[in-house]
Amino acid sequence: MIRVALDAMGGDLGPRIAFESALEVLSQYPNVEITLYYSSYLTSECIPQIHHSRLTLVSCLDEIHAEDDIVLSLFKRRDSTLFKAIDSLRDGADVVVTFGNTGAVVALARHLLGVIRPKLYPALIRELHADPLRCLVDLGANVHCPASMLEGFAQLGAAYVEVLSSEAPKVGLLNVGVESTKGSSVIRQADTLLSEKTWPMYLGYAEGSELFHGEKNVIVCDGMVGNAVLKASEGLLSFLMKQLKEQGGDQSLFETFYQTKRRHGACLVGVNGNLVKGHGGSDLAAMIGAIEYGIDIAQADLAKAITARLDNEGSK
Template sequence: MSKLTIALDIMGGDHGPPVILSAVQKAIQSITDTKFILCGDENVILPALENLTPQQRDRVVVRHCAQVVEMGEAPTSALRNKKQSSMWSALQLVESGEADACVSAGNTGALLTMSFYLLKTLPGIDRPALVSDMPTAGHHRVFLLDLGANVNCTSEILFQYGVMGSVLAEQLSGVQSPRVALLNVGEEDIKGNAQVKYADQLFRNAKGINYIGYVEGDDIFTDSADVVVTDGFTGNIALKSCEGLAKLVINEVKRQSQANFFSRMMARIALPLLKTVYNRVNPDQYNGASLLGLRGIVIKSHGNASAEAFYYAILQAKQEAEINVPEKIKSRIETVLLEQL
């Protein structure tokens, strides 16, 4: 089997190339069966590669790009005027088949717009969705979508999200017949707006989807479902709220553990437990959000991601490329989704 190739947008993100290049160096050194194409300013990239071994350097190609999509730039402006940018180049490599996946921490709106323009959606999918996984009280992960790609969703789009999320949970978590739920303001049938209620009917009438009904916000982490579907407006707020709470818990534990001598002693005794809790809730390891529904694999990293977080996004891209997520979704659409349209 030939090596996978991942294209990386080096210039995107709030913290610029230094943070991303640090993650890239780690990826090159630790992922030995993958090639990398680094898209960006070669004058910035090349010095960061000097410490690589000749064998590692052989797996790296630098694609010089004269433009950068700014974080505050309007998506339509970026689409029209930034076809020499690192973001466009990384996506174009996936579109041409030169890369199996790409990762960017750049402007979310621009990435969505360019991805939709270059890669197009799979047959039967109206709009792509941003999806990420989060920890639960059980041993499984829960996949939440949409996280902000589309703030207004029709019932049909919510149904499509459920099908795609089901495929992702099955392929990445190994869950047979993943439990799919709709996020709602209550579990009763009378609760929710018209879009959610009609989406509920679409799910109940569909074959091949293990739909379990409505869940509320506090059920996301209880292992009640493997896939939770919502619109991008609600999903993005839920995600950011969860990440903020996780950071609060981590910072509060650190602060309390250093409050006095007794606290420091107790923290040292409890260190293994604290590390376990930290690794479970640390938002960095849930950084990679997949842009599902496209004809190629695109992973969106947080703009303010640390080097460790961007590294996890690269791992996410590799995992999805290995199992060819778009092809798996396409196959499921043909057997489930298109029958409902």
């Protein structure tokens, strides 16, 4: 049985669709149990009257908001839905799914779960394409990244691809050009570090045009760049779909790509537990997709598999 811990309080559209997404997932996956963490301040109108043998509701006295600062007091908010959901990974849950404050998610995950290796910073990975698998690392877990951190992102991304697919990881470092003289000093230092390694396979700089096609299937960048790239790509896709709809065009190709070719949400790797961070603006379909993504990585026992892969590489 896969045990999912779902934080219902992070989405921009309100907690009710978290309840609805939980019920929909349970109807489709008989091997899944969900524990849903919600705020005790919710009114009865926000909480559907639901009863399911594989759904447990946990009322919490606190919730962490999108605008909350990441300060030391965050670690004392033990009654918040996010704290309890992440902490449940130490007590039997297989995966956490949340749509809340990214900074708080990363900080609490590091605090409660610990990192899989010292000085290897956790990163958010987003799949850009599922078949063949290619991904972008990092999406915002880290903003100011020295070269050694980018090197770590390459290792995490490569291990992710090896665990979840049959593809051989081929790393590219996102840059403004492929020439050796291009990029900041940090990017050039990271290029040197990756060029000296036998694993993962490093193919040099990648330009923005290589995000969705080409032989490089692990694209590495700092969190600020990755977050901007992802949101710009999603914004363009939404814009094109809207334009096609207004002009009576066929949206089916875009809809298929958006709904079935990409898992919803990002995976936080590098901590001792499986965690999916969904987009704050997720609708019902996106929430269901994020939970299904969580089920996938729980079945693969992703965190332990990545740890084993990195340990194996480190022992050589």
